[in-house]
Amino acid sequence: MLFEVRSQNWEQRVRNSFAAQKFMDHLGARLTHVSPGAVDIEMELKGELTQQHGFFHAGATSSVADSAAGFAALTLFADGFGVLTSEYKINLLNPARQQTLIARGRVIKPGRTLTIAKADVYGLGDAEQVHVATGLFTLMSVEGVKD
Amino acid sequence: MLFEVRSQNWEQRVRNSFAAQKFMDHLGARLTHVSPGAVDIEMELKGELTQQHGFFHAGATSSVADSAAGFAALTLFADGFGVLTSEYKINLLNPARQQTLIARGRVIKPGRTLTIAKADVYGLGDAEQVHVATGLFTLMSVEGVKD
Amino acid sequence: MLFEVRSQNWEQRVRNSFAAQKFMDHLGARLTHVSPGAVDIEMELKGELTQQHGFFHAGATSSVADSAAGFAALTLFADGFGVLTSEYKINLLNPARQQTLIARGRVIKPGRTLTIAKADVYGLGDAEQVHVATGLFTLMSVEGVKD
Amino acid sequence: MLFEVRSQNWEQRVRNSFAAQKFMDHLGARLTHVSPGAVDIEMELKGELTQQHGFFHAGATSSVADSAAGFAALTLFADGFGVLTSEYKINLLNPARQQTLIARGRVIKPGRTLTIAKADVYGLGDAEQVHVATGLFTLMSVEGVKD
Numbered sequence: 001m002l003f004e005v006r007s008q009n010w011e012q013r014v015r016n017s018f019a020a021q022k023f024m025d026h027l028g029a030r031l032t033h034v035s036p037g038a039v040d041i042e043m044e045l046k047g048e049l050t051q052q053h054g055f056f057h058a059g060a061t062s063s064v065a066d067s068a069a070g071f072a073a074l075t076l077f078a079d080g081f082g083v084l085t086s087e088y089k090i091n092l093l094n095p096a097r098q099q100t101l102i103a104r105g106r107v108i109k110p111g112r113t114l115t116i117a118k119a120d121v122y123g124l125g126d127a128e129q130v131h132v133a134t135g136l137f138t139l140m141s142v143e144g145v146k147d
Numbered sequence: 148m149l150f151e152v153r154s155q156n157w158e159q160r161v162r163n164s165f166a167a168q169k170f171m172d173h174l175g176a177r178l179t180h181v182s183p184g185a186v187d188i189e190m191e192l193k194g195e196l197t198q199q200h201g202f203f204h205a206g207a208t209s210s211v212a213d214s215a216a217g218f219a220a221l222t223l224f225a226d227g228f229g230v231l232t233s234e235y236k237i238n239l240l241n242p243a244r245q246q247t248l249i250a251r252g253r254v255i256k257p258g259r260t261l262t263i264a265k266a267d268v269y270g271l272g273d274a275e276q277v278h279v280a281t282g283l284f285t286l287m288s289v290e291g292v293k294d
Numbered sequence: 295m296l297f298e299v300r301s302q303n304w305e306q307r308v309r310n311s312f313a314a315q316k317f318m319d320h321l322g323a324r325l326t327h328v329s330p331g332a333v334d335i336e337m338e339l340k341g342e343l344t345q346q347h348g349f350f351h352a353g354a355t356s357s358v359a360d361s362a363a364g365f366a367a368l369t370l371f372a373d374g375f376g377v378l379t380s381e382y383k384i385n386l387l388n389p390a391r392q393q394t395l396i397a398r399g400r401v402i403k404p405g406r407t408l409t410i411a412k413a414d415v416y417g418l419g420d421a422e423q424v425h426v427a428t429g430l431f432t433l434m435s436v437e438g439v440k441d
Numbered sequence: 442m443l444f445e446v447r448s449q450n451w452e453q454r455v456r457n458s459f460a461a462q463k464f465m466d467h468l469g470a471r472l473t474h475v476s477p478g479a480v481d482i483e484m485e486l487k488g489e490l491t492q493q494h495g496f497f498h499a500g501a502t503s504s505v506a507d508s509a510a511g512f513a514a515l516t517l518f519a520d521g522f523g524v525l526t527s528e529y530k531i532n533l534l535n536p537a538r539q540q541t542l543i544a545r546g547r548v549i550k551p552g553r554t555l556t557i558a559k560a561d562v563y564g565l566g567d568a569e570q571v572h573v574a575t576g577l578f579t580l581m582s583v584e585g586v587k588d
Contacts, residue, residue, distance in 0.1 A: 311493045312493075314492075314493040315491070315493050315498065316489050316490070316491050317489065317490050317491055317492060317498035317500060317501055318498075320467070320490065341463050342463050342464065342466070342467040343463070343464050343467065344462070344463050344464055345461075345464060346458045346459075346461040346462050346523075346588060347523065347586060347587070351462065351464035351465075351504065351507075351508075352504075352507050352511075352526040352529075353464060353500065353501075353503055353504025353505070353507050353508065354464055354500075354504065356500055356503050356504070356507070357498065357499075357500025357501070357503070357504065360498075360503070361498075361500065364499075376493075376494065378533070378536075379499040379533050380532070380533060381530065381531060381532040381533060382499075382530070382531060383528065383529065383530035383531075384528060384529060384530075385527070385528040386525070386526050386527060386528060440494075441493060
């Protein structure tokens, strides 16, 4: 799908906003792709991100999915509008125990107030790519919130 | 609601499993209440848990909600069964910028295979208690997974 | 929870809007309670509402839950604003095979643009009340839409 | 995606089960495509399916989405297993006021106990195709339930 951007500065704004999300740094997450309506975020398996069985905690998986969806929405916002997650739903499809997780956020429907996006998370191992999670996200554009 | 426990060891198992979730430690989360079908988890606002506006990242908020719901389910499992999150949905109701978040996980319907739980997250400040998030969770009991 | 109404006409507006939902009539659904932030809708088991096992179809159950949540939100809207469902999530907890279903919609958080509500559906039989479904709903207030 | 069927009889079983869902008949819904992991259902705009603004009621839209997802799952079940919806989440993306709705159910991840599917609903008008809704569904296979 092709989306119209409403800011000349959309890419830099997303990169700055990602850099300002200290929680992403705390997870060791990296922004690896940004285009209009699309953002990818990657994260490596480390002990501090695991639940009791040694897999990525569902919360860690969801966190990069949420950020990927939220920044995908932000690429399409006009200047002067920030992004907040209103709600989301995520299905954990397979154990997330691969070395690298990649969350692909993609806008489904842009809007002035609400933007709907999906995020799919894949686990990348030596010889496999596993579909770890899929989610739907409602993002809200908030005027006067700096992003 | 009163729930029947199926393990003599239910409380210790939950406490051990929480302690084994390194991600909870990485968030600075603490287990503050455990009873049959009910678990509370608390977490303090620190820079490393924030999004770009200085609030708790939705992912951090969701992570404690998910663990509270998951461990609430685990209190009711028989020995030899572990817990995995199958899916969840969460609504972020208000900005999470209070000093302390408390996630209250409560079982709605226990089951042999699937347990449905809710989690409500409140932000506790000096003079206020704010309803920050509410979510619904499907937890799966998996035989042979150690918890 | 006590909610402030923003219209003198809130109850009549909800009753008129319900009467205008032809789909509710097609389901045989009745509005049985209206108060600020709260609406109940009831429906009887008939063959035409069933899925292949003779239970209420999840779609029929969800439809009354959605309307109960939506009208609960509408009780709190100012004049000149209509209600649309933005999204929802529902868990089907038990087979819905009782004679009567009652969907209880309750506002969790009112808002100028988005209102979050829950709906719980119970099946009422001769000697039992079964929790059939629970859901979370995001309702949008739309200016200039007649309700 | 290519899926393995576990029944020789999968197509007939889905057609019979759809025919046994009286609620689908009540909505005037038709089964228009069946293949392994994929089912389409169509429905025409009639007054009895509308909400107060004359659009398809979100409940009607969700009902065909739910059935499309559920029958998509059923195509992959072994003989002797029936399908129940465990939970779903749906985003209503655009007003559903076109003449025909088509719900496309597609399996994302098959499983012995839980199958995850999505459904996208499109409104088909004279000169347009509008993405009306998108949802994620968890379907449960239940042994001994006839389908």
